[in-house]
Amino acid sequence: MDKKKKILIICYYWPPAGGPGVQRWLKFVKYLPDFGIEPIVYCPENPNYPIIDESLINEVPSDITVLKQPIKEPYALASLFSKKSAKTISSGVIPKAKKQSLIEKLMLYVRGNFFIPDARKNWVKPSVTYLSEYIQKHHIKTIITTGPPHSLHLIGLQLKTQLNINWISDFRDPWTTIGYHKDLKLSQSSQQKHKALELQVLNLADEIIVTSNHTKNEFQNKTKQPISVITNGYDPHSVRVEGKDKKFTLSHIGSLLSERNPKVFWKVLSELITENEVFSKTFQLNLVGLVSDDVMESIYQNGLKDHLNIVGYVSHDEAIKFQMQSQLLLLIEIDSEDTKAIIPGKVFEYLISETPILAIGPENSDVEHIIKSTHTGTYFNYNDKGQLKTQVLKYFEAYQNNNLSVMAIGLQPYSRKALTEKLSKRINSL
Numbered sequence: 001m002d003k004k005k006k007i008l009i010i011c012y013y014w015p016p017a018g019g020p021g022v023q024r025w026l027k028f029v030k031y032l033p034d035f036g037i038e039p040i041v042y043c044p045e046n047p048n049y050p051i052i053d054e055s056l057i058n059e060v061p062s063d064i065t066v067l068k069q070p071i072k073e074p075y076a077l078a079s080l081f082s083k084k085s086a087k088t089i090s091s092g093v094i095p096k097a098k099k100q101s102l103i104e105k106l107m108l109y110v111r112g113n114f115f116i117p118d119a120r121k122n123w124v125k126p127s128v129t130y131l132s133e134y135i136q137k138h139h140i141k142t143i144i145t146t147g148p149p150h151s152l153h154l155i156g157l158q159l160k161t162q163l164n165i166n167w168i169s170d171f172r173d174p175w176t177t178i179g180y181h182k183d184l185k186l187s188q189s190s191q192q193k194h195k196a197l198e199l200q201v202l203n204l205a206d207e208i209i210v211t212s213n214h215t216k217n218e219f220q221n222k223t224k225q226p227i228s229v230i231t232n233g234y235d236p237h238s239v240r241v242e243g244k245d246k247k248f249t250l251s252h253i254g255s256l257l258s259e260r261n262p263k264v265f266w267k268v269l270s271e272l273i274t275e276n277e278v279f280s281k282t283f284q285l286n287l288v289g290l291v292s293d294d295v296m297e298s299i300y301q302n303g304l305k306d307h308l309n310i311v312g313y314v315s316h317d318e319a320i321k322f323q324m325q326s327q328l329l330l331l332i333e334i335d336s337e338d339t340k341a342i343i344p345g346k347v348f349e350y351l352i353s354e355t356p357i358l359a360i361g362p363e364n365s366d367v368e369h370i371i372k373s374t375h376t377g378t379y380f381n382y383n384d385k386g387q388l389k390t391q392v393l394k395y396f397e398a399y400q401n402n403n404l405s406v407m408a409i410g411l412q413p414y415s416r417k418a419l420t421e422k423l424s425k426r427i428n429s430l
Helices: 020-035 054-059 074-078 083-090 102-114 121-137 151-163 179-183 188-204 213-220 263-275 277-282 293-301 316-325 337-341 346-351 366-374 385-400 416-428
Strands: 005-010 037-044 065-069 142-147 166-171 207-210 227-229 248-253 283-288 308-310 328-332 357-360 377-380
Touching: 005 020, 005 121, 005 151, 005 416, 020 037, 020 054, 020 416, 037 121, 037 416, 054 316, 065 121, 121 151, 142 151, 151 166, 151 188, 166 188, 207 213, 207 416, 213 227, 213 337, 213 366, 248 316, 263 277, 263 283, 263 293, 263 385, 277 283, 283 316, 316 346, 328 346, 346 366, 357 366, 357 385, 366 377, 377 385
Parallel strands: 005 037, 005 142, 037 065, 142 166, 166 207, 207 227, 248 283, 248 328, 283 308, 328 357, 357 377
Antiparallel strands: none
């Protein structure tokens, strides 16, 4: 048997971390050996994960080497002042500026201006020291860094400079154009420092991988290094359900941030409940995951409280059950130019759930292209109130007639194994 090519994957999110950030490289690690590559994972020993999902530990291949080193995180110190605010901000749910407490404003300013590029920056130096020795001892020729947190790319940057090894930089989200940068109260000098670090990474990495075409186009204006689009994807699972919900359930899986708040849609649902007695008796809105106070306030203001099922965070398997049992799946993205490049990881699980998707987001986004090209649902902008109302009624009538379904096409390229094969070709090209 041919000896497998060793690669070192440097990541922050690893089981038992929950949420979408961990899924991408957990699945790549699962399938890379099928393509002649032996992955070695490096991650923190004592991380401050905002979400925990113990079930994902069972998905880590038993024969994979996982290296761990301690990390010092400022969120642990911040929690001494406000445990709730520290957890909220570390999970990405940032309150609107006018609703931020004094301690939250201070924490955001410190996070934005004293921890560049992010709160894990202090892990860079000890990681470089440890990994430099490990890489040379085990004759590793290729490393991969994945962010956010983008400080992990600085580990790759220093290892590349010191050892001149092959380096792939994987961006699950953009860096300086990510939406929440506007909320970090960055000074002008801090903004420039972010941009300078981003350019260093983009220009020194041998290969750049991004998850959307919008991010590829953005980075092509900043570097001449090769850029590949490898999206997130779906994986076969063994989750089974007895059937669809009896009620007309509309489920949103994942975090609903303060800016991910389509007030026009809550208004549409409110009008349908008022105007249609049958709809009112059968409709239920499931919110599965973290929800900001601002979103909850908007939902309550539109009189949806009696139709609301607040589930909170659940395990990955439980999330899949909700996707399969629901009559309709809700997908919401922030209405801004910056979020056109964002493709939430749950999109791909939505695609294979055999449940229609109702998506709301900015015009001409990567998500819009995926949903329309796979025939898995409908996509609307935030100002499409009339069209949204008409479409929800169409879905409801199909539900009443017991023929609410989806006929998806072209999903195979988004399978985790197909995506890993694409990744393996980029690794072997170096």
